[in-house]
Amino acid sequence: MRTQAPGFWTDAAAAQDVLKKLKRADQIMTDEKAFRERKEELEVLAELLREGEPVEADVDQALARTGAFAREHELRLKLTDPEDPLPGLLEINAGAGGTEAQDWAEMLMRMFLRYGERKGWKTDVLEVSYADDAGIKTATLRFEGEYAYGHLKSEHGVHRLVRISPFDAAARRHTSFAAVHVSPEIDDTIEVEINDKDLRIDTFRAGGKGGQHVNKTDSAIRITHFPSGIVVSCQNERSQHKNKEFAMKVLRSRLYQRAVEERKAKDEQRAGVKMEIGFGSQIRSYVLAPYRLVKDHRTGVDIGDVDRVLDGDLDELVEAYLQVVVKKGERYAKERKSADALALEDDV
Helix, strand or coil: CCCCCCCCCCCHHHHHHHHHHHHHHHHHHHHHHHHHHHHHHHHHHHHHHHCCCCCHHHHHHHHHHHHHHHHHHHHHHCCCCCCCCCCEEEEEEECCCCHHHHHHHHHHHHHHHHHHHHHCCEEEEEEEEECCCCCEEEEEEEEECCCHHHHHHHHCEEEEEEEECCCCCCCCEEEEEEEEEEEECCCCCCCCCCCHHHEEEEEECCCCHHHCCCCCCCCEEEEEECCCCEEEEECCCCCHHHHHHHHHHHHHHHHHHHHHHHHHHHHHHHHCCCCCCCCCCEEEEEECCCCCEEEECCCCCEECCHHHHHCCCCHHHHHHHHHHHHHHHHHHHHHHHHHHHHHHHHHC
16 A cells, blocks of 8 residues: 555544554564575575584574574564554652662663663663662653563563662661553554643652752653542653653553553453452562572563573563463453353343
8 A cells, every 4th residue: 555645644543553554564574584584594504514514503503593583573473462562661669668679679770771772672761760878769761662562561560679788787688679560652543531630740850860960940840640640750851841741641651551451450350350460469579699589470480590680681581471461361361252151141
């Protein structure tokens, strides 16, 4: 379909939908070409091996590249929610525990930013509230890239850290918590009604860690939405107008995500089943002492190399989560179908 066709841009929402489909189709063709190239590379190396050429190291590298490519695309097949291709907004809130929890929240912020860099996404820090001694109180991050929200939604929940405290003179073991909230950044084609009378908009002076990079004007924005209790902030731009625009976008995305979650909860209640993944649950523990282990409580995945995970290598954890979600979704669909059938029999 030609985007220059008469009347194509008359309906902007429909035009954007067509462009998204074209982009996905183009990506499928690109991936198919890449698969063919990898297949041909392996065939050539196999022939060289049969001829006795010393290419074992090349074969190992090619197999590793092909395996990683296949796993990445298998993972993409599990990202079927309509919001999955959208940019992701990730908020971090330090839990109770003062400096310990605030330091942990900053460690998580670094982990997610490094993850975004590994994936080749565009990363933006929309807001950070630094603590007085160490760490952060809150942060809002934005990730734009291929299926950013689809990957990041696995991190929604409470993250727990166990370690020997660097802030405790007695070197005792401490447990810290931080909450992570992830929502898709919805575009202008999705309408979310927000009444101006339901908002309180505060301005304040943005500042960086240790009092550095402090703006000379009150350009930072904080928006409170009274009906939901949601509070969002943005301070990464020097323009108050730009910060307000970003903050409103975050608020719209949070309200949209809440509506989606409420609808899913009603569907699950109607079908008589309960999905186990939800905000407020402890999804993962990062243990640095007395042993070293990252354990995902939803999937049962254990990783001994904690440093690798904290450095942003989350692919194994994300993939395992999506495997669990797909299986639960299939079971949920089957149970809902049974519940609907029973309801129909009752009506008859």
